[in-house]
Amino acid sequence: MNTLLAGNPKTKTTGTPLPWGRWGLRSVAISYLIVMLVIPLLVILQDGMREGLVELWRQVTLPIAWHALKLTLWTSAMMVVLNTIMGTLTAFVLVRYEFPGKTILNAIIDLPLAIPTLVTGVMLVVLFGPQEAIGSWLKEQFDTSIIFAPPGIIMALLFLTFPFVVRSVQPVLLELDLAQERAAATLGAGGWTIFWRIILPPLTLPILTGALLSFARAIGEFGSIVIVAGNIPLVSQTAAVYVFGEVESENRLGASAVSIAMVAIAFSLMMAANYLRKLSKKGSPEEIE
Amino acid sequence: MKNSIANNPALLSRIVQSVDKQKGKWIGWIMIGVVLMYVSVLILAPLIALTVNAFERGLGAVIASFSQSYVLLSFWNTLWIGLIVVSIHAVFGTIVAWVFVRHRFPGRDLINGLVDMPFAVSPVVAGYMLLLLFGRNGLLAPLVEATGIRVAFAFPGMILATLFVTLPFMIRELIPVLEAFDTRQEKAAATLGANGWQTFWRVTFPALRWGMIYGITLTFARALGEFGAVLVIGGAAQGKMMTTTLFIYHALEERQYIGAYSAALALGLFSLVLVLGSDRLRRKGH
Numbered sequence: 001m002n003t004l005l006a007g008n009p010k011t012k013t014t015g016t017p018l019p020w021g022r023w024g025l026r027s028v029a030i031s032y033l034i035v036m037l038v039i040p041l042l043v044i045l046q047d048g049m050r051e052g053l054v055e056l057w058r059q060v061t062l063p064i065a066w067h068a069l070k071l072t073l074w075t076s077a078m079m080v081v082l083n084t085i086m087g088t089l090t091a092f093v094l095v096r097y098e099f100p101g102k103t104i105l106n107a108i109i110d111l112p113l114a115i116p117t118l119v120t121g122v123m124l125v126v127l128f129g130p131q132e133a134i135g136s137w138l139k140e141q142f143d144t145s146i147i148f149a150p151p152g153i154i155m156a157l158l159f160l161t162f163p164f165v166v167r168s169v170q171p172v173l174l175e176l177d178l179a180q181e182r183a184a185a186t187l188g189a190g191g192w193t194i195f196w197r198i199i200l201p202p203l204t205l206p207i208l209t210g211a212l213l214s215f216a217r218a219i220g221e222f223g224s225i226v227i228v229a230g231n232i233p234l235v236s237q238t239a240a241v242y243v244f245g246e247v248e249s250e251n252r253l254g255a256s257a258v259s260i261a262m263v264a265i266a267f268s269l270m271m272a273a274n275y276l277r278k279l280s281k282k283g284s285p286e287e288i289e
Numbered sequence: 290m291k292n293s294i295a296n297n298p299a300l301l302s303r304i305v306q307s308v309d310k311q312k313g314k315w316i317g318w319i320m321i322g323v324v325l326m327y328v329s330v331l332i333l334a335p336l337i338a339l340t341v342n343a344f345e346r347g348l349g350a351v352i353a354s355f356s357q358s359y360v361l362l363s364f365w366n367t368l369w370i371g372l373i374v375v376s377i378h379a380v381f382g383t384i385v386a387w388v389f390v391r392h393r394f395p396g397r398d399l400i401n402g403l404v405d406m407p408f409a410v411s412p413v414v415a416g417y418m419l420l421l422l423f424g425r426n427g428l429l430a431p432l433v434e435a436t437g438i439r440v441a442f443a444f445p446g447m448i449l450a451t452l453f454v455t456l457p458f459m460i461r462e463l464i465p466v467l468e469a470f471d472t473r474q475e476k477a478a479a480t481l482g483a484n485g486w487q488t489f490w491r492v493t494f495p496a497l498r499w500g501m502i503y504g505i506t507l508t509f510a511r512a513l514g515e516f517g518a519v520l521v522i523g524g525a526a527q528g529k530m531m532t533t534t535l536f537i538y539h540a541l542e543e544r545q546y547i548g549a550y551s552a553a554l555a556l557g558l559f560s561l562v563l564v565l566g567s568d569r570l571r572r573k574g575h
Contacts, residue, residue: 021485022392025384025387025388025392026388026392026394028381028384029381029384029385029387029388029389029400030388030400032381032384032385033385033400033403033404036452036453037403037406037407037456038403039422040415040418040419040421040422040453041406041410041418043418043421043422043428044414044417044418044421047421086324086327089320089323090324090327090328092320093317093320093321093324096317097320097321099321101325105324105325105328107565108328108332108333109328110564110565110568111332111336111561111565112332113564114510114560114561114563114564114565115514115557115560115561116513116514116515116516116534116556116557116560117514117516118514118516118534118538118553119339119514119537119553119554119556119557120335122339122541122549122550122553123335123336123338123339123553123557124335126335126338126339126342126550127334127335127338127339132338155331158331159331159332159335162331162332191316216408216409217408219409220409220411220412220413220414221411222411222412222413222516222517223412223514223516223517223534226517227538227541239411240412240413240414240517241413243411243413243414243417244413244517244520244521247413247416247417247420247521255417256417256421259411259413259414259417262411262414263409263410263411263414266409266410267406267409267410269409270408271402274402274405
């Protein structure tokens with residue numbers, strides 16, 4: 001019995017000593033994942049491919065579908081650029097400065113994670129809708145609309161993904177050693193030089209991770225966008241809304257083809273984010289568990 | 290020069306102080322101002338606008354819209370779906386996290402990637418996958434007919450759709466907690482004669498408790514707010530089986546704005562209290 005205690009604490013053992021319990025648990029876990037995730041994914045792959053890859057490609061490049069995919073990608077890309085800048089800035093301000101309302105700001109960051117995306121859409125329509133005060137003012141003064149147009153899509157995506165970059169950068173920024181910046185300043189470096197050469201390099205990986213995660217999250221967004229952008233083909237119809245329309249009109253091939261394209265794009269972005277996260281963990285050997 | 294600074298702590302601390310002071314001047318206030326403006330416009334203003342608009346015609350109109358029987362029924366349905374989904378994920382999610390952390394077997398990395406899959410799959414696509422399986426011409430249509438249990442356009446389909454979308458939360462929340470748990474405690478319990486179950490319930494489970502509670506609330510909040518997947522599998526046009534999000538969507542289409550806004554506000558606030566509250570609890574628990 002004592003040999004058990006003397007064993008290396010790092011080696012993982014099962015809590016259930018019986019071998020059948022161990023195999024039972026393992027097969028329960030694996031079958032659960034297969035039923036819940038693998039089978040549905042295989043079904044949609046099979047459905048999209050049933051007329052061959054050429055037909056799949058044709059369905060994806062049909063003018064309306066192609067426009068929807070392009071709109072999804074460029075609005076998401078715009079969001080990523082803005083979110084990266086503002087997310088990094090927010091993390092920086094939260095870590096480095098003291099100001100009234102800081103704790104409230106820190107709590108507000110996570111708010112988009114808790115609010116259902118449909119509710120997000122409703123909130124934005126209420127604020128910027130064409131009949132509302134701000135919406136009609138923008139229309140009169142600048143002849144731009146936010147709702148039922150790409151800016152609304154970008155705003156909805158910015159709302160949803162705001163925590164991703166902030167929460168990815170914040171912990172790394174907290175760990176940075178202030179002594180390096182002080183040394184640089186003592187040696188005559190200006191604020192800008194310190195930012196580019198001392199602060200930014202260690203933040204690159206977490207910033208990229210947050211950016212990729214928000215990109216992946218944005219590709220499939222539906223709830224907020226269907227409210228904010230409506231369903232206007234070739235104008236404000238995104239890929240997810242397009243798939244919804246094709247499912248409703250029972251165009252299975254079109255729906256499956258664009259679904260496969262969306263899943264493929266979003267999943268590769270997420271895998272890239274996971275890879276970067278692993279990379280940045282390896283980079284800091286003194287990380288405390 | 291270098292030496293003299295290093296050897297003179299008073300001088301060094303003066304330099305450090307002056308550097309730190311410079312940094313916190315006007316540029317700091319500009320950055321703080323920009324961030325506060327951004328958060329106010331992007332997050333706070335929409336939230337306030339929704340609150341104001343829901344109460345535009347007074348509290349009476351809000352109460353009147355909530356007391357309609359189909360609105361109450363939609364809340365009730367949402368709550369049931371959430372509870373069922375949470376109970377299933379609480380059990381199976383814990384098992385998956387356990388197997389992932391404690392067992393070593395080929396294909397373990399595959400599980401790691403697979404668990405995140407629902408984050409990358411659009412909710413619409415998730416609902417559509419289930420339609421391909423259980424719909425009228427679906428692969429499992431013969432099975433559906435044989436058993437007589439309707440899945441698509443019915444309660445079971447909505448539960449399955451919500452299960453798919455919420456799968457990662459419990460598992461992702463528990464894996465780090467399990468990894469941080471010191472297995473020597475279990476070995477000690479075993480040495481003292483506890484069997485597998487006793488060790489789990491009295492040693493391992495108490496350590497996992499806060500992680501589980503947070504995972505459960507996240508799953509629950511996400512389940513309450515699920516829309517796209519439920520819309521597709523529930524049959525958008527029929528609209529017989531209502532959930533809160535489906536009610537909001539239909540109310541907007543029918544221009545019942547007070548009903549839509551007040552339901553959206555209620556749902557949003559409920560999820561918010563749930564998630565932020567359990568986050569507080571978790572921090573206290575640690």
